[in-house]
Amino acid sequence: MHDxxxxxxxxxxxxxxxxxxPAPPKSAIRIVQACSSRAISSSDLARIVANDPLLTAELLRxxxxxxxGLVSQVxxxxxxxxxxxxxxxxxMVLCIAMRDALRADAIPGFDIDVYWEDALRRAxxxxxxxxxxxxxxxxxxxxGLLQDFGLLVMLYLMPEQVSHWSTLAEAMPDRRRDxxxxxxxxxxxxxxxxxxxxxxxxxxxxxxMGYHHEEPPAEIAAEDTVLCRVxxxxxxxxxxxxxxxxxxxxxxxxxxxxxCFGCNAEQTDALLQSVSDSVAEAATALGIRVxxxxxxxxxxxxxxxRLAEENLSYQELTWRLEQTIAERDRxxxxxxxxxxxxxxxxxxxxxxxxxxxxxITGLNLSAKAVSGDFYDYYPxxxxxxxxxxxxxxxxxxxxxxxxxxxxxxxxxxxxxxHDPGKLLAMINREICETSVRGMFVTMLAGVIDxxxxxxxxxxxxxxxxxxxxxxxxxxxxxxxxxxxxxCADTVYPVDSFELLGGSLxxxxxxxxxxxxxxxxxxxxxxxxxxxxxxxLPLQQRALAIAASVCRPGEALEDDLTLLILEGARxxxx
Amino acid sequence: MYPVEEKQGFSVVCLHGEVDxxxxxxxxxxxxxxxxxxxxxxxxLSAVEYIDSSGVASLVExxxxxxxxxxxxxxxGVSEAAMGVLRLARLDQVFHIYPSLDDRLGNGSRG
Numbered sequence: 232m233h234d235x236x237x238x239x240x241x242x243x244x245x246x247x248x249x250x251x252x253p254a255p256p257k258s259a260i261r262i263v264q265a266c267s268s269r270a271i272s273s274s275d276l277a278r279i280v281a282n283d284p285l286l287t288a289e290l291l292r293x294x295x296x297x298x299x300g301l302v303s304q305v306x307x308x309x310x311x312x313x314x315x316x317x318x319x320x321x322x323m324v325l326c327i328a329m330r331d332a333l334r335a336d337a338i339p340g341f342d343i344d345v346y347w348e349d350a351l352r353r354a355x356x357x358x359x360x361x362x363x364x365x366x367x368x369x370x371x372x373x374x375g376l377l378q379d380f381g382l383l384v385m386l387y388l389m390p391e392q393v394s395h396w397s398t399l400a401e402a403m404p405d406r407r408r409d410x411x412x413x414x415x416x417x418x419x420x421x422x423x424x425x426x427x428x429x430x431x432x433x434x435x436x437x438x439x440m441g442y443h444h445e446e447p448p449a450e451i452a453a454e455d456t457v458l459c460r461v462x463x464x465x466x467x468x469x470x471x472x473x474x475x476x477x478x479x480x481x482x483x484x485x486x487x488x489x490x491c492f493g494c495n496a497e498q499t500d501a502l503l504q505s506v507s508d509s510v511a512e513a514a515t516a517l518g519i520r521v522x523x524x525x526x527x528x529x530x531x532x533x534x535x536x537r538l539a540e541e542n543l544s545y546q547e548l549t550w551r552l553e554q555t556i557a558e559r560d561r562x563x564x565x566x567x568x569x570x571x572x573x574x575x576x577x578x579x580x581x582x583x584x585x586x587x588x589x590x591i592t593g594l595n596l597s598a599k600a601v602s603g604d605f606y607d608y609y610p611x612x613x614x615x616x617x618x619x620x621x622x623x624x625x626x627x628x629x630x631x632x633x634x635x636x637x638x639x640x641x642x643x644x645x646x647x648x649h650d651p652g653k654l655l656a657m658i659n660r661e662i663c664e665t666s667v668r669g670m671f672v673t674m675l676a677g678v679i680d681x682x683x684x685x686x687x688x689x690x691x692x693x694x695x696x697x698x699x700x701x702x703x704x705x706x707x708x709x710x711x712x713x714x715x716x717x718c719a720d721t722v723y724p725v726d727s728f729e730l731l732g733g734s735l736x737x738x739x740x741x742x743x744x745x746x747x748x749x750x751x752x753x754x755x756x757x758x759x760x761x762x763x764x765x766x767l768p769l770q771q772r773a774l775a776i777a778a779s780v781c782r783p784g785e786a787l788e789d790d791l792t793l794l795i796l797e798g799a800r801x802x803x804x
Numbered sequence: 805m806y807p808v809e810e811k812q813g814f815s816v817v818c819l820h821g822e823v824d825x826x827x828x829x830x831x832x833x834x835x836x837x838x839x840x841x842x843x844x845x846x847x848x849l850s851a852v853e854y855i856d857s858s859g860v861a862s863l864v865e866x867x868x869x870x871x872x873x874x875x876x877x878x879x880x881g882v883s884e885a886a887m888g889v890l891r892l893a894r895l896d897q898v899f900h901i902y903p904s905l906d907d908r909l910g911n912g913s914r915g
Contacts, residue, residue: 622857623857624857624858624860624861624864625825625828625857625858625861626825626858666868668832668861668865669832669861669862669863669864669865669866669867669868670861670864671857671860671861671864673857673893692892692893692894692895693893694892695892709892710892710893710894711894712894712897713893713894713895713897713898714893714894714895716864717864717867717868717895717898718898740857
């Protein structure tokens, strides 16, 4: 029946038969099964045991060991059966049989004693808990010894995973189980349960092997559930001596033992100490080779040292965080200083109002630290003045840099090229050569001949220049060609007109689209505003126009730039 | 996220609402991604209520990318609001503009 179940099981990702798996000798299984039978007499049981002379000899040796300490020495099987009782005999036989289930060299490259040392810590831990749990000490020991046997079987089936043993051995019980899933696609408790059932192990031991990580099913007897809890606690107690994070294992053991058996921290620590004290003795009794066992005090010291290191790490982390914040503030301050510097440099590109020729003024208000708008004017000889106003697409530092480039080109090229159309075409070609991210510049450029009051104007995709006569809109000069920076071969036509007695207004959308009560200024609102303020002196007029659309205390939505050129006064006006 | 439709070998990027500094990087990314995938890309501006210079820059970049890579890039169904901005800046001289994709497919005349 169980063979059938196991045959259909896929163990560690492989289909296996029970005969392929490490198992206790058949004679041992017979003894275990006989022990469970209530009908069997001690003499019959002794006879069954005596059928296996090697097992008998080992049984007498173990039974007389200090660890399993019988009151009196037993020298015969019959005596052993009588003194030990059927249940203790069963457990002792099982321990011996399981220990011998795998030969020392059964798993290539793996020292089985290392596994048994690990298992022995769990067995000793479980035995320490027996009294608290109200269970038989040897029963707990056996369960502890067998609870992870499934892992040994998985390593036997998949010896290529042996290299991961040290990781498995140092992992916390829960983590070890997760690692098993990664490595073997199954877990030791799952395999353990299958094996225990296939060997017809007593149900309480099979349950403990199968359910010391997960809650046992509801139909499991309460006493067997207690054994599961003992094994779960034993797992963590053993981990105190084997895992990497000993402090965590100690804390977890204290919590678990308090939850399961009402132990306080001191009691748990005392039990953990007794584990350390007993491993060597139990190893001698079972004939398992173990290394030197650290005392609980040593483990605790190591754990506290780690805690101190972690505290130091925490302090260091805090210190680093403070350093990072300070560094961020330093960078922010540096960035702020650089933006201020950029702003100063940018403002220096604009003409100084104090040094302006008569009849021309400008104003630039930035929405951000730096602006994408600019204007400029300078004399070009014979009383003529070259002027421009431009707006770079987008905002921020990239717009400001393109603005600086365009302003420099205008200054540099404009001194030699007085035709605004040709000048814009030259600047356009330069900008097209290095255009990035589709950025472009809308620009108005012109020359005003003060003597003849003649204006020549070219508009590259910018808002129309507005020519206000003495009392009304005289003309608008919209763009006749697209902005700079888009097509290198663009031709820029010019408009020529006289500015007698009126003013020419060049502006950016920060003025046209400025929010006013009831919406945005728009062309109609702008013309009305220019008409209303037209009587003011030039500089005062520029400030008044800006002030009428800038609400005190409110940040600008967009850069606002304005350039005003005033035509020569017509006599009599 | 701007929707993209694929129709008869064309990627149609549908910009909508206000295309300004806050969402023009997304418009730019979408347009350039389409140009890297398909040779023919149209931007549908029929649902655009407002477009600022950064939004126009994303169209300009698409135009420039297409031109330097011998791809097709155009605008379709340009809303009044968007057309106002394009006309004012004379960008209607730059972009290929069609009333609809059908007009482009039926060799519709350049707007």
